[in-house]
Amino acid sequence: MTEELKHFVGGKYVAGKSGRFGDIYNPTTGEVSGKLPLASAAEVSDTIANSQAAFGPWSALSPQARARVMFRFRDLVERRMDDLARHISNEHGKVLSDARGSVQRGLEVVEFACGIPHQLKGEFSDNVSRGIDLYSMRQPLGVVAGITPFNFPAMVPMWMFAVAIACGNTFILKPSEKDPSCPLLLAELMMEAGAPAGVLNCLNGDKEAVDTLLTDPRVQAVSFVGSTPIAQYVYATGAAHGKRVQAMGGAKNHMIVLPDADLDQATDALIGAGYGSAGERCMAVSVAVPVGKKTADALIARLVPRVRALKIGSSLAADSEMGPLVTRQHLDKVKGYVDLGVKEGAKLLVDGRDQKLQGYENGFFMGGCLFDEVTSDMRIYREEIFGPVLSVVRTETFEDALKLPSEHEFGNGVAIFTRDGDAARDFTNRVQVGMVGVNVPIPVPLSFHTFGGWKKSAFGDTNQHGGEGVRFYTKIKTVTARWPTGIRAGAEFNIPNLK
Numbered sequence: 001m002t003e004e005l006k007h008f009v010g011g012k013y014v015a016g017k018s019g020r021f022g023d024i025y026n027p028t029t030g031e032v033s034g035k036l037p038l039a040s041a042a043e044v045s046d047t048i049a050n051s052q053a054a055f056g057p058w059s060a061l062s063p064q065a066r067a068r069v070m071f072r073f074r075d076l077v078e079r080r081m082d083d084l085a086r087h088i089s090n091e092h093g094k095v096l097s098d099a100r101g102s103v104q105r106g107l108e109v110v111e112f113a114c115g116i117p118h119q120l121k122g123e124f125s126d127n128v129s130r131g132i133d134l135y136s137m138r139q140p141l142g143v144v145a146g147i148t149p150f151n152f153p154a155m156v157p158m159w160m161f162a163v164a165i166a167c168g169n170t171f172i173l174k175p176s177e178k179d180p181s182c183p184l185l186l187a188e189l190m191m192e193a194g195a196p197a198g199v200l201n202c203l204n205g206d207k208e209a210v211d212t213l214l215t216d217p218r219v220q221a222v223s224f225v226g227s228t229p230i231a232q233y234v235y236a237t238g239a240a241h242g243k244r245v246q247a248m249g250g251a252k253n254h255m256i257v258l259p260d261a262d263l264d265q266a267t268d269a270l271i272g273a274g275y276g277s278a279g280e281r282c283m284a285v286s287v288a289v290p291v292g293k294k295t296a297d298a299l300i301a302r303l304v305p306r307v308r309a310l311k312i313g314s315s316l317a318a319d320s321e322m323g324p325l326v327t328r329q330h331l332d333k334v335k336g337y338v339d340l341g342v343k344e345g346a347k348l349l350v351d352g353r354d355q356k357l358q359g360y361e362n363g364f365f366m367g368g369c370l371f372d373e374v375t376s377d378m379r380i381y382r383e384e385i386f387g388p389v390l391s392v393v394r395t396e397t398f399e400d401a402l403k404l405p406s407e408h409e410f411g412n413g414v415a416i417f418t419r420d421g422d423a424a425r426d427f428t429n430r431v432q433v434g435m436v437g438v439n440v441p442i443p444v445p446l447s448f449h450t451f452g453g454w455k456k457s458a459f460g461d462t463n464q465h466g467g468e469g470v471r472f473y474t475k476i477k478t479v480t481a482r483w484p485t486g487i488r489a490g491a492e493f494n495i496p497n498l499k
Contacts, residue, residue: 002024002032002033002034002035003033003034003035004021004034004035004037005024005034005035005036005037005180005181005184005204006037006184007037007039007043007047007201007202007203007204008184008187008188008201008202008203009046009047009050009198009201009202009203010050010197010198010201011191011196011197011198012197013184013188015037016037016038016039016043016204017037017040017042017043018037018038018039018040018043020037020038020040021035021036021037021038022035022036022038022177022206023035023036024036024091024177024178024179024180024181025091025178025326025327025328025364026090026091027091027092027093027315027323027324027325027326027327027363027364028090028093028314028315028316028323028324028360028363029360029362029363030328030360030362030363030364031362033090033091034181036177036180036204037204038177038204038205038206038208038209039203039204039205039208039209040208041208041209041211041212043203043205043209044203044205044208044209044212044213044216045212045216047172047201047203048143048172048213048216048218048219049218050197050198050201051143051170051171051172051198051199051201052142052143052170052218053198054170054196054197054198054199055140055142055143055169055170057196058165058168058169058170058195058196058199059139059140059168059169061168062117063116063117063120063166063168064117066116066165066166066168067113067114067115067116067117067166068194069165069190069193069194069195070110070113070114070116070162070165070166070193071114072192072193072194073110073162073189073190073193073195074107074110074111074114076189076192076193077103077106077107077110077158077186077189078107080185080189081100081103081104082100083185084099084103084154084182084185084186085099085100085103086099086316087153087179087181087182087185088102088103088153088154088179088182089315089316089323090181090315090316091153091178091179091180091181091182092150092151092153092178092179092280092315092326093278093315093323093324093325093326093364094151094277094278094280094315094323095315095316095317095320095321095322095323096315096316096318098276098277099154099315102152102154102155103154103155105155105444106152106154106155106156106157106158106159106162107158108446108447109158109159109162109163109447109465109469110158110162111447112162112163112447112448112465112466113162113163113165113166114166116163116166116167116470119467119470120137120138120167120470120474122135122136122137122138122476123135123136124136128480131482131483132480132481132482133480133481133482134478134479134480134481135478135479135481136476136477136478136479137476137477137479138167138470138471138474138475138476138477139168139474139475139476139477140167140168140169140473140474140475141169141220141221141244141473141474141475142169142170142218142220143169143170143171143172143218143219143220144164144169144170144171144172144219144220144221144222144223144473145171145172145173145174145213145219145221145222145223146160146161146164146171146172146173146174146222146223146224147174147210147213147222147223147224147225147226147234148160148173148174148175148176148183148224148225149176149225149226149282150176150178150179150280150326151277151280151281151282151326152225153175153176153179153180153182153183154182154183154186156225157173157175157183157186158186159451159464159465159469160173160223160464161173161190161200162465163465163469163470163473164223164469164473165190165195165199165200167470167473167474168474169220169221169473170198170199170200170201171199171200171201172201172202172203172213172219173186173187173200173201173202173203174203174204174205174209174210174213175202175204177204177205177206178326178327179326180202180204183202184202186200186202187200187201187202210234211237214234214237214238214241214243215237215241217241217242219243220243220244221243221244221245221472221473222234222238222243222244222245222246222247223245223246223247223464223472224245224246224247224248225247225248225282225464226247226248226249227249227250227384228249228250228384228410228456228457229249230249231247231248231249231250231458231459232247232249232456232459234247234459235247235459235460244460244472245459245460246452246458246459246460246461246462246463246464246472247458247459247460248282248451248452248453248457248458248459248464249410249453249456249457249458249459250282250384250386250410250412250456250457251282251283251284251286251384251410251412251413251453251457252286252287252381252382252383252384252408252409252410252412253273253283253284253285253286253287253405253410253412253413253414253415254285254287254288254289254393254404254405254408254414254415255269255270255273255285255287255288255289255414255415255416255417255441256289256291256401256402256405256414256415256416256417256418256427257288257289257290257291257295257299257417258291258295258398258401258416258417258418258420258423259291259292259294259295260418260419260420261295261417261418261419262417262419263295263298263299263302264302265417265439266299266417267299267302267303267306269285269415269417269439269441270285270288270299270303270390270441271303271306271307271310272441273285273415273441273442274286274288274368274388274390275307275310275321275322275368275388275390276321276322277322278322278323278324278325278366278387278388279334279385279386279387279388279389280325280326280386280387281442282412282457283412283413283435283442283443283444284386284442285390285415285441285442286384286385286389286390286391287374287381287390287391287392287393287404288303288390288391288392288393289392289393289394289395289401289404290392290394290395291395291396291397291398291400291401292395292396293394293396296372296392296394299392300349300372300392303349303370303390303392304349304350304370307349307350307352307368307369307370307390308350308368310322310367310368312355312357312365312367312368313357314357314360314363322368322388323365324360324363324364324365324366325364325365325366325387326364327364328364330364330386330387331364331365331366331387333387334366334385334386334387334388334389335353335366337379337380337383337385337387337389338351338353338369338380338389339353340379340380341371341374341378341380341389341391344378344379344380345373345378346371346372346373346374346375346378346380346391347371347372347373348369348370348371349370349371349372350367350368350369350370351367351369352366352367352368352369352388353366353367353369354367355367366387366388367388368388368389368390369387369388369389369390370389370390370392371389371390371391371392372392372394373392373394374391374392374393375393376393376404381393382408382409384410398423398427402427402430402431405431405432405433406430406431406432406433407432408455409455409456410453410455410456410457411432411433411434411453411454411455411456411457411458412433412434412435412453412454412457412458413433413434413435413436413437413442413443413444413453414431414433414435414436414437414443415436415437415438415439415440415441415442415443416428416436416437416438416439417439418438418439424438424439432454432455433453433454434452434453434454434457434458435451435452435453445466447465447466448466448467449466450462450463450464450465450466450467450468450469451463451464451465451466452464452468
């Protein structure tokens with residue numbers, strides 16, 4: 001019998017009222033594990049009202065009081081780490097070690113948010129004119145919302161709501177329909193940490209829920225992570241309705257391998273970054289760019305046996321290196337891209353399309369795939385596959401390698417592997433990509449810096465978390481103050497000129 005999940009609104013679990021439900025799958029077994037209520041526009045509207053009612057009292061608390069809630073929330077998440085990771089593995093399919101790691105990366109943003117009293121400090125200039133002081137302050141926006149993807153059901157929500165709530169906003173989380181159990185538990189833990197009812201509401205839904213959040217005037221800002229077409233839609237719709245929007249989209253992340261690189265290190269990096277989480281990461285390396293034939297041949301010789309030897313298994317098995325993909329539909333889509341690559345003329349060195357796992361024959365499993373001789377005009381190079389497929393694009397020169405990520409329509413992440421400091425410095429300065437790794441394959445910044453790509457990988461003017469996150473979730477107010485001192489300047493009919 002499958003479990004029927006609920007929403008978490010106003011500090012408690014509430015049943016869905018729309019009568020519409022979606023299926024939740026266990027990707028390892030291929031079986032339906034739960035039913036998810038899909039909120040109606042009316043349910044979303046009621047949730048916004050609940051969040052709006054909670055905003056006044058929550059925003060009136062001191063930043064220190066809000067930080068104490070975040071400290072307690074951090075401790076509760078650490079204690080429930082195994083439960084959260086198991087939810088992720090059961091509904092997403094990533095292996096437990098990866099699931100735990102993703103929760104930890106989300107917790108780092110919670111830890112950043114614990115320092116919100118420092119982050120909200122304004123500026124002050126005394127006596128800018130006789131008896132006049134000038135100061136600024138950052139204040140919360142009100143009700144804000146986050147629409148999060150299936151691949152990081154703990155990390156990305158915490159990237160958003162931790163900073164937003166610490167700044168004094170109330171937050172509506174609309175998680176992915178594919179793996180909602182972890183976000184629901186996070187909302188429950190926020191209540192247990194002492195956040196008042198309505199500060200963090202978790203509402204399940206589909207496009208109807210998203211459109212209501214994007215158009216309702218009571219929602220002041222929306223943060224989104226997902227595919228580029230949906231990111232563009234979220235940004236355009238939210239902005240057209242007067243909201244602040246940050247919308248992170250797709251990616252095609254390259255890893256440049258120069259002739260002087262440590263090829264064993266580069267191979268390890270490509271295996272982990274290309275096939276970890278079955279390639280279902282917006283920061284996954286999906287394109288390897290070796291410079292020179294000798295480098296390419298040596299890299300391929302190392303990659304082929306490693307890809308063939310990947311330990312593919314149940315997401316809960318301790319020795320699994322790669323679990324299943326998230327749904328049957330996504331598995332078919334990724335396999336379709338492999339079919340396309342063969343048709344386009346790329347050389348398929350390792351074919352994982354027929355992967356079957358004994359005892360889990362109905363699971364959504366696929367082995368690692370490795371293409372060589374991929375060219376920049378092929379769709380498997382241009383488009384985001386979001387699966388365990390690595391394409392090798394051979395180049396002859398450093399300039400050719402630099403041009404590939406710089407001219408691609410996506411600009412999320414890129415890495416260069418080299419021992420040459422001059423080459424690395426030149427590359428990091430000139431490459432047209434938002435996040436760069438030097439001998440680091442997945443350059444996701446730590447919480448006190450910010451996450452965000454360029455070009456069609458991101459829409460909006462601010463990045464996720466760090467100082468950019470604080471600026472996104474607050475508005476600045478500037479005060480010019482004079483107190484009576486016996487000085488009379490008389491009436492002024494021009495713009496005041498402070499002297």
